[in-house]
Amino acid sequence: MTTLINGEPGDSISVLDRGFQYGDGLFETMALVKGAPLLWDRHMQRLFHGAARLGIDAPPESLFRHEAEQLGRGVERAVLKIILTRGVSGRGYAPDKQAQPTRTVSLSPWPDYPVAQRAHGVAAQFCRTMISRNQATAGIKHLNRIEQVLARAELEQDCREGLMCDEFGRVIEGTMTNLFIVSRDSLLTPDLSHSGVEGVMRGLVLERAVELSLETRVTDIDKSDVLQADEVFLTNCLIGLWPVRRIEAKQYPLGRITQRIQEAIADAYAAD
Amino acid sequence: MTTLINGEPGDSISVLDRGFQYGDGLFETMALVKGAPLLWDRHMQRLFHGAARLGIDAPPESLFRHEAEQLGRGVERAVLKIILTRGVSGRGYAPDKQAQPTRTVSLSPWPDYPVAQRAHGVAAQFCRTMISRNQATAGIKHLNRIEQVLARAELEQDCREGLMCDEFGRVIEGTMTNLFIVSRDSLLTPDLSHSGVEGVMRGLVLERAVELSLETRVTDIDKSDVLQADEVFLTNCLIGLWPVRRIEAKQYPLGRITQRIQEAIADAYAAD
Numbered sequence A, B: 001m002t003t004l005i006n007g008e009p010g011d012s013i014s015v016l017d018r019g020f021q022y023g024d025g026l027f028e029t030m031a032l033v034k035g036a037p038l039l040w041d042r043h044m045q046r047l048f049h050g051a052a053r054l055g056i057d058a059p060p061e062s063l064f065r066h067e068a069e070q071l072g073r074g075v076e077r078a079v080l081k082i083i084l085t086r087g088v089s090g091r092g093y094a095p096d097k098q099a100q101p102t103r104t105v106s107l108s109p110w111p112d113y114p115v116a117q118r119a120h121g122v123a124a125q126f127c128r129t130m131i132s133r134n135q136a137t138a139g140i141k142h143l144n145r146i147e148q149v150l151a152r153a154e155l156e157q158d159c160r161e162g163l164m165c166d167e168f169g170r171v172i173e174g175t176m177t178n179l180f181i182v183s184r185d186s187l188l189t190p191d192l193s194h195s196g197v198e199g200v201m202r203g204l205v206l207e208r209a210v211e212l213s214l215e216t217r218v219t220d221i222d223k224s225d226v227l228q229a230d231e232v233f234l235t236n237c238l239i240g241l242w243p244v245r246r247i248e249a250k251q252y253p254l255g256r257i258t259q260r261i262q263e264a265i266a267d268a269y270a271a272d
Helices: A018-022 A040-054 A061-072 A115-120 A146-152 A200-211 A223-227 A256-264 B018-022 B040-054 B061-072 B115-120 B146-152 B200-211 B223-227 B256-264
Strands: A002-005 A012-014 A025-033 A077-085 A102-109 A122-126 A161-165 A171-174 A178-183 A186-190 A215-219 A231-236 A240-247 B002-005 B012-014 B025-033 B077-085 B102-109 B122-126 B161-165 B171-174 B178-183 B186-190 B215-219 B231-236 B240-247
Touching (some): A002 A061, A012 A018, A012 A102, A018 A077, A018 B018, A018 B146, A025 A040, A040 A061, A040 A077, A040 A200, A040 B146, A061 A077, A061 A102, A115 A240, A122 A231, A146 B018, A146 B040, A171 A186, A171 A223, A178 A200, A178 A223, A178 A256, A186 A200, A200 A231, A200 A240, A231 A256, A240 A256, B012 B018, B012 B102, B025 B040, B040 B061, B040 B200, B061 B077, B115 B240, B122 B231, B146 B161, B161 B240, B171 B186, B171 B223, B178 B200, B178 B256, B200 B215, B200 B231, B200 B240, B200 B256, B231 B256
Parallel strands (some): A122 A240, A186 A215, B122 B161, B122 B240
Antiparallel strands (some): A002 A102, A012 B012, A025 A077, A077 A102, A161 A171, A171 A178, A178 A186, A178 A231, A231 A240, B025 B077, B077 B102, B171 B178, B178 B231
């Protein structure tokens, strides 16, 4: 792996960085193909929106872009991850006034997502670990991810993703993906105003679905909606789209609308 | 500041540490007086309980003790902070199988808590930032602290602490303290089974209150309970106990039960 920390090659950060002390920061994970990060503008838009929400004074987008291109030069395919924290500060929840944000830009190897998962689909399960509700942190991709770590640890051997529900039994998302279901020819995805991460691929899917004239709704979805759905799929910026073929005892077909969406976003992920 | 990282003096950790990547870890903050950490056994008990809850394989208590004593040698008074994370791992919520926990033990200067705050009390306020509910993370002192950071940033100039409520309007705790109220000679403190940190000083106060034959209850408390209380106080292991003398427009006396509790825990904090 190669990392730039505030623009300089490095592999360590200060023990006083608020990212380490409090998870006080944000991240973005994206595909890099032939040296260029995919869906860059959307990732930057979410990062800057998150920084504004947390009151972190983000450096200019051009700096991130320059560093991403520097790392990506000559690279065929990799994962590009950016972390932005509130920076180094003394102890306590109130940061030092002079604290300057820390940014890290890293490349790591492309993960092993077999093409069969995209083509034929995956199995998923419901997790017992709840996702919490808080409008102050919902939607943004912040560094407080213990809930996702605990949910991920529940996955059974044959499941590729776990779905997380809030306290009221609403299904919010997967540990690392957003959820879509197709019900009576409508495309539905959970409302994320109280929990969850507004995925960049989720945003693209919603736009492309409208261009395809699909009826599309952001709404509350519970477990029975998922189990009674005609089609289910998961999205993120690395996998693109995974059809879900089984959740617990329920089997799903490889659906027609799922395949139309998959074709409609094919330009935006790192196809094998 | 002086820090030991896995037993070695240092000031930086790997950018791949899961504490930095996901806030995937725990911490303890305690007073160190004349070279010895106060309430050590209680802090270790909470740390090991948290590690078990998160599935982090903590190193033996004797190692933490040895390192705390090493840093504390000859020190009159300081803050001792321990961080324990799931360690260095590759990208993704599932940790590498070979990941080993990271521990940091640090000393930092004793903060400026004027004696007047303990003797005469402080003003507090209610925060707009909500504290989220999740039984998976409630009670333990984990590193996911963005909510506390956002709430702390709300504090008005003259307020020393902000009280955080859950989605149902229950008052849970301060950003860095636990809350107690006295109502008709009973001592009440919020139930923390869904939100909040079970403070070490809170535990001591509850025990000492029972020894003083005070009627003591862990229960749900809402804003009106706080505003109608006879006495209000806040606790943590660095401040000991702060009487609350004002919340918004409501004034409180320096109460008799508050003072009895303060005397009863005087051996357990770093009195000036």
